[in-house]
Every structure is written in structure tokens, then in C-alpha cells.
Amino acid sequence: MTPIPTTTLSTITPARASARRGLSRALGALALLAAAAAPLSAEELRLGDLVIEAPWVRATPEGARVAAGYLVVRNTGAAADRLVGASAEIAGRTEIHTMAVDDKGVMTMRPVEDGIAIAPGESVALKPGSYHLMLMDLAAPAVAGESVAGSLTFETAGTLELTFPVRAMGGMGGMGGSNGAAHD
Numbered sequence: 001m002t003p004i005p006t007t008t009l010s011t012i013t014p015a016r017a018s019a020r021r022g023l024s025r026a027l028g029a030l031a032l033l034a035a036a037a038a039p040l041s042a043e044e045l046r047l048g049d050l051v052i053e054a055p056w057v058r059a060t061p062e063g064a065r066v067a068a069g070y071l072v073v074r075n076t077g078a079a080a081d082r083l084v085g086a087s088a089e090i091a092g093r094t095e096i097h098t099m100a101v102d103d104k105g106v107m108t109m110r111p112v113e114d115g116i117a118i119a120p121g122e123s124v125a126l127k128p129g130s131y132h133l134m135l136m137d138l139a140a141p142a143v144a145g146e147s148v149a150g151s152l153t154f155e156t157a158g159t160l161e162l163t164f165p166v167r168a169m170g171g172m173g174g175m176g177g178s179n180g181a182a183h184d
């Protein structure tokens with residue numbers, strides 16, 4: 001007679017290990033949920049690979065003809081882009097300006113020719129004393145505490161509609177006081 005083989009049933013139940021994996025998966029999912037639930041800043045906006053942060057417009061005195069707008073653009077992509085245009089509801093037209101010291105040592109501002117380049121991985125700040133949006137031919141003042149609807153247009157990413165909170169900030173940076181004297 002052939003001997004009956006003794007079958008060894010030493011299979012280890014994987015239940016315990018699988019339970020542990022399940023728990024860590026659940027914890028991971030919870031962490032993801034928590035991250036997703038954290039609200040983005042109301043003043044941070046995304047357009048393709050670009051992140052637009054902290055847009056604002058400086059409040060203008062009564063009768064002012066121009067106002068300045070500021071923001072930061074961060075390029076999280078692998079290709080360069082350019083800020084080439086902007087608009088604001090209170091302005092007849094909006095230009096992109098740069099400030100520089102001329103050969104007489106006077107701080108002046110002028111429109112940038114080909115927009116502002118934003119290299120991949122870099123961010124560019126439009127800020128007092130530097131690049132800024134120039135809201136021209138104002139139809140209404142920029143009032144602190146209110147906001148101004150507008151748009152930004154980028155060469156590659158396209159156009160983003162956004163609102164600029166209006167803030168009364170000090171006159172430093174060459175844009176206060178005789179606000180707009182350098183413009184016609």
C-alpha cells in the first residue's frame with residue numbers, strides 16, 4: 001500500500017498582517033483628507049502651472065487718475081511664461097510698469113515692452129518700488145476695504161479673472177504722495 005502522505009497545514013493566516021496594513025492605509029487616507037480640507041488662502045489662485053498670491057490694489061485719494069496693483073506670480077511648471085496683460089474694472093486701461101532710476105537719478109516708471117518673464121521654479125513680485133500694474137484712466141477711486149475685479153493674462157497659461165482687495169498702505173516705494181505724477 002502506498003503510505004498516505006501527511007499533509008502539513010502550516011499555512012499562517014495573513015489576517016493580522018493585513019489588518020495592520022489596513023489600519024495604516026486608513027491613517028494615510030485620513031492624513032490626505034486633512035490636507036485636502038485645509039483651506040487654500042483666499043488670496044492664492046492657480047492658473048495652469050502658475051500660482052498667483054496676495055493680489056492687492058493701493059487705495060487712491062479722491063480724484064486720483066491712476067492706481068497701482070501688486071501681486072506675486074510663482075511658476076511651478078517646467079517652462080517659462082510671461083505676464084503680458086492685465087485689466088481692472090475701475091480702469092480705462094491697465095499697463096504693466098517697471099520702475100528704474102534714469103540718468104538724472106530720478107525714479108521713473110514706464111511700461112514694460114514684452115511683459116514680465118516668470119522662469120520655471122521662480123517667482124516674480126509686483127511690489128511697491130518695482131514692477132506694478134498701473135490702473136490708468138480711473139472711472140472710480142480704489143476704496144480701502146473694497147475690492148476691484150480684474151484679470152491677468154499670461155502668454156502660455158492664458159487669462160485669470162481675479163479680485164484685488166484694496167488696501168490703504170503707506171506711501172513708501174515711490175507710488176504715494178504725488179501719485180501718478182510720472183504719468184500723463
Ligand SMILES: [Cu+2]
Pocket residue numbers: 097109110132133134
Ligand atoms: Cu506706474
